[in-house]
Structure formats: structure tokens, C-alpha cells
Amino acid sequence: MFSIVMGMRGSRHDLDGLVEAALQLLDEFGLPDLSMRRLATHLGVQPSALYWHVANKQTLLAAVADRIVAEAAASSQESVTETAWGLREALLRHRDGAEVVISSAALSLGPGPLELRLRAAYEAQASTDPARDAAVTAQFLMGHAYLVQQRMQAAAIGAYDAVPAQVAESTRADFAAGLSALAPRGS
Amino acid sequence: MFSIVMGMRGSRHDLDGLVEAALQLLDEFGLPDLSMRRLATHLGVQPSALYWHVANKQTLLAAVADRIVAEAAASSQESVTETAWGLREALLRHRDGAEVVISSAALSLGPGPLELRLRAAYEAQASTDPARDAAVTAQFLMGHAYLVQQRMQAAAIGAYDAVPAQVAESTRADFAAGLSALAPRGS
DNA sequence: ACCTGAACACCGTTCAAGT
DNA sequence: ACCTGAACACCGTTCAAGT
Numbered sequence: 001m002f003s004i005v006m007g008m009r010g011s012r013h014d015l016d017g018l019v020e021a022a023l024q025l026l027d028e029f030g031l032p033d034l035s036m037r038r039l040a041t042h043l044g045v046q047p048s049a050l051y052w053h054v055a056n057k058q059t060l061l062a063a064v065a066d067r068i069v070a071e072a073a074a075s076s077q078e079s080v081t082e083t084a085w086g087l088r089e090a091l092l093r094h095r096d097g098a099e100v101v102i103s104s105a106a107l108s109l110g111p112g113p114l115e116l117r118l119r120a121a122y123e124a125q126a127s128t129d130p131a132r133d134a135a136v137t138a139q140f141l142m143g144h145a146y147l148v149q150q151r152m153q154a155a156a157i158g159a160y161d162a163v164p165a166q167v168a169e170s171t172r173a174d175f176a177a178g179l180s181a182l183a184p185r186g187s
Numbered sequence: 188m189f190s191i192v193m194g195m196r197g198s199r200h201d202l203d204g205l206v207e208a209a210l211q212l213l214d215e216f217g218l219p220d221l222s223m224r225r226l227a228t229h230l231g232v233q234p235s236a237l238y239w240h241v242a243n244k245q246t247l248l249a250a251v252a253d254r255i256v257a258e259a260a261a262s263s264q265e266s267v268t269e270t271a272w273g274l275r276e277a278l279l280r281h282r283d284g285a286e287v288v289i290s291s292a293a294l295s296l297g298p299g300p301l302e303l304r305l306r307a308a309y310e311a312q313a314s315t316d317p318a319r320d321a322a323v324t325a326q327f328l329m330g331h332a333y334l335v336q337q338r339m340q341a342a343a344i345g346a347y348d349a350v351p352a353q354v355a356e357s358t359r360a361d362f363a364a365g366l367s368a369l370a371p372r373g374s
Numbered sequence: 375a376c377c378t379g380a381a382c383a384c385c386g387t388t389c390a391a392g393t
Numbered sequence: 394a395c396c397t398g399a400a401c402a403c404c405g406t407t408c409a410a411g412t
Contacts, residue, residue, distance in 0.1 A: 012376075036405060048407075049377050057405065102330070106337030129364075136327075136365040143289065143330020144323075150293030177316075178323040181368045199395075223386060235388075236396050244386065 013043060015053050019063045023094065026064065031096035036060075058107065065104035068097050069113045076120075080133075080183040083121040084141055087114055088175060091145040095153075098145035105142060114138055122183075137182050144175055200230060202240050206250045210281065213251065218283035223247075245294065252291035255284050256300045263307075267320075267370040270308040271328055274301055275362060278332040282340075285332035292329065301325055309370075324369050331362055 021043055025034050036057055040047040054060045072090035091098040105112045111119065111134070118141075119134035127133050148171040155164040208230055212221050223244055227234040241247045259277035278285040292299045298306065298321070305328075306321035314320050335358040342351040 035403085037403080046378055047405080048379080051406070052376055102333060103337075106334050106341065109341070132361060132364055135361050136331075136368075139331040139334055139361065140323075140327040140365065141330070143328070143333065144326040146289060146330065147293050147326055150290075154293065154296070174319060174322050174326065177319055178327065178369065181323075182365070222384085224384080233397055234386080235398080238387070239395055 013045070013049075013053060015063065018043075018050065018053055018060060019067055022060060022064050023067060026097075026100070027095045031099055058104075061100055062104040062108060065101045066113055068094055068101055069117075072117070074117070077124075078121060080118065080121040080125055080137070081179055083117055084137060084179055084183065085175075087117065088141060088145055091142070092149055092152075096149070098142065098149045102142040102146050105138075111135070111138075114142070125183075133182070137179075140178050140182060144171075144178065148174075200232070200236075200240060202250065205230075205237065205240055205247060206254055209247060209251050210254060213284075213287070214282045218286055245291075248287055249291040249295060252288045253300055255281055255288055256304075259304070261304070264311075265308060267305065267308040267312055267324070268366055270304055271324060271366055271370065272362075274304065275328060275332055278329070279336055279339075283336070285329065285336045289329040289333050292325075298322070298325075301329070312370075320369070324366075327365050327369060331358075331365065335361075 018039070022034065022039055025039060025042060029038070036050055037047045040050055043049075050060075054063075068090055069087065071093070072086045074086075078086070091101055094100075101114065105114065111131075115134050115138040118137050119130050122130035122133045122137075148167075151171075152164055152167055155167050205226070209221065209226055212226060212229060216225070223237055224234045227237055230236075237247075241250075255277055256274065258280070259273045261273075265273070278288055281287075288301065292301065298318075302321050302325040305324050306317050309317035309320045309324075335354075338358075339351055339354055342354045
């Protein structure tokens with residue numbers, strides 16, 4: 001209660017707390033306005049204090065990306081299609097979520113968590129090349145989500161001619177079409 | 188000759204000149220270091236002078252993106268597969284080219300030039316839904332190129348375990364696999 | 375161990391004023 | 394028409410010093 005009234009001023013922080021606060025600011029202000037200085041102010045701390053907990057902004061954003069992906073419903077026994085839809089939803093749930101995830105994806109050496117989840121699903125489906133299938137589907141999924149999210153935000157601002165809901169519906173059909181080509185059930 | 192020795196100092200500029208200079212700096216320094224101030228210095232002009240020719244940085248980057256896409260070999264009578272490979276090559280040719288193109292793609296209202304080129308190819312191939320096929324393929328193409336380009340740059344820095352050439356070869360196979368699923372020749 | 379204070383080397387953009 | 398000069402409101406990051 002006290003710390004809520006006073007903000008976070010004076011409280012101790014760890015990496016997890018930074019990630020949570022960053023995700024909150026991301027949803028509220030968007031990626032272009034998510035600065036280390038703003039995050040520090042939000043936590044009631046000097047900018048330099050953040051660098052005790054995290055090496056740099058890029059590392060922090062990678063942790064935010066992992067958190068976003070981890071939020072995708074993770075019931076095992078899921079088909080490739082279900083897994084992909086769940087991941088898509090997770091990226092679209094947070095403002096600029098797709099951009100955060102795709103821009104961190106290649107920096108983490110090797111396949112990131114998103115690609116690994118898809119790979120597990122392809123393996124369960126007895127694909128002949130789960131690694132390749134997962135890579136391709138991950139590329140489509142992230143590219144799709146990135147483009148869709150930008151357009152929906154543009155539509156929300158009104159810089160676009162169509163209603164957000166229309167855009168959303170049409171992009172679901174895009175995703176379904178791509179998925180059915182890339183993840184034929186059976187093999 | 189004179190203007191080469193003296194740099195661009197004092198010469199008049201238009202939008203096309205800015206785009207050309209920006210593309211040059213992009214290749215040399217990469218997107219994170221392509222600033223309006225650096226571009227101005229390169230042209231021998233004050234930063235504020237750029238805003239006579241272009242509304243803002245975002246607009247300039249959109250023009251750079253269009254230039255990159257326009258550089259893709261554009262012989263009509265090309266199959267979807269050939270068109271897609273040509274576009275992929277164009278994005279990968281310039282440093283951070285894929286990022287520049289994907290981040291501008293959704294800001295231009297409606298389908299951008301990359302998607303339109305694919306649509307024309309799908310139409311020539313008598314697809315039942317050229318607009319949807321082009322949208323899906325564009326999403327895969329840009330997502331793929333973005334991820335591939337980042338990884339290849341990481342490999343070049345040595346932050347990666349594999350040789351750049353290996354990475355490049357493996358990603359060509361990814362692209363081929365995605366394309367053959369999304370662009371079945373015939374229908 | 376965790377944070378402050380102060381600095382360094384930058385940004386994009388605006389706008390009056392010059393030519 | 395095209396550019397300068399100066400300012401505004403910011404950035405990410407480092408590092409000595411405090412507690």
C-alpha cells in the first residue's frame with residue numbers, strides 16, 4: 001500500500017521487475033517511447049541504476065520478448081496449427097509485441113523459444129524435417145504478425161481507410177491460408 | 188571532380204539525392220547509425236536543411252525502402268518463384284535492407300510495391316486469389332529476409348557459431364521450402 | 375549489493391532569420 | 394527556393410562516489 005502510493009521509489013529491483021515494468025510501459029506508450037530513462041523514472045530510480053540489473057537495452061528487450069512468447073498458452077499435445085495461432089495471439093496481445101519479438105529473435109543465437117515451440121509441435125506431428133518446417137513457419141508467423149500489428153495500429157489512429165475490425169478479420173484469413181500451406185495436417 | 192574532392196558541400200539537393208546518400212550510409216554504417224545528423228554532415232549541410240526536402244526521417248526511410256525494392260530485377264513474364272527470389276535478393280543486397288523494407292511496408296497505406304509485384308506474378312499464374320497469395324508470400328518473404336539478414340550479420344561479427352556461408356546456404360533452403368508450399372506452380 | 379550524480383556523445387525536429 | 398543558427402526536448406551508457 002505504502003509503496004503503491006509512493007510509486008516504486010526506493011524499492012529494490014531485480015531483472016524480473018524490470019521486465020514487468022518494461023512490458024507495462026510498452027503496452028501504455030509503445031516501443032518508440034520505451035526508453036531506459038522513462039523506465040527508470042517509472043521505477044523511481046536514476047537511469048544509471050538500471051545498468052546494475054541489465055547489461056543494456058537490447059538485453060532487456062530480449063527478456064521482454066521471451067516473456068511475451070512465454071505467455072502463449074502452452075498445453076502440450078497441441079497441433080502445429082493450434083500452437084501457431086497461440087503464438088500469433090501472444091505477439092498481438094501487447095503493443096508492438098511482434099516487433100519486439102522479431103527483432104530479438106535473431107540476436108539470440110540459434111532458434112529462439114518461439115521457433116522451438118513450433119519445432120516440438122512439428123515433431124509430434126511426425127514431420128520429415130521438423131527443424132526446417134519450424135524455421136519457415138516461424139519466419140512467416142513473425143513477418144505476418146509484425147505487418148498485421150503495424151497496420152492495425154495505423155487503422156486505430158485513423159491513418160487507414162478500413163475499420164480495425166475489418167483489418168483484423170482479413171488478416172486472420174491471411175494467417176489461416178499461410179498456415180494451411182505450411183502445416184498440412186498429416187505429414 | 189571538384190565536388191568529389193570537396194565533398195557535397197554547397198551543392199543543391201533534391202529528394203532523390205537524399206535517398207541515394209542515405210542508401211550509401213546505410214550500406215556503410217547500418218540502420219542504427221543512419222541518423223539525420225550524420226546524413227546532413229555527409230552532404231555538407233546543416234541537419235535542419237534536410238527538412239526542406241523531406242517531412243521526416245520515416246518518410247525518407249520509406250523512400251529508401253521503395254528504392255531497394257525497385258532495384259529487384261523486374262522482367263515481366265516472371266514466375267512467382269522467380270519474382271520472390273529476386274525480391275529476396277534485393278532486400279539482402281543492402282545492409283539492414285530487410286528491416287528498412289518491412290518497417291516501412293505497413294506504413295504505406297495498402298499493399299506496397301513488393302506485395303504488388305508478387306500479386307502481378309500470381310495473377311499471371313492464374314491464382315484463384317492473387318491478393319491473398321501475394322499478402323501471405325510477402326509476409327513470409329519479409330519475415331524470412333529480416334531474420335536471415337540479422338543472423339548473417341551476427342555470423343559476420345563472429346557472435347555466432349557457424350560460418351556466414353553455411354548460414355546463407357541453409358537459409359536458401361528455408362526460403363525454397365517456404366516458397367514451394369506457398370507458390371505451387373500451376374494453381 | 376545497489377544506487378546517485380554528473381557527465382559524454384549523441385538524437386529528431388522546429389523555426390526565425392539569412393541569401 | 395533553399396539553407397543556417399540556435400534552440401528544445403530528448404536519447405543510451407559509463408563511472409566515480411556514496412550508503
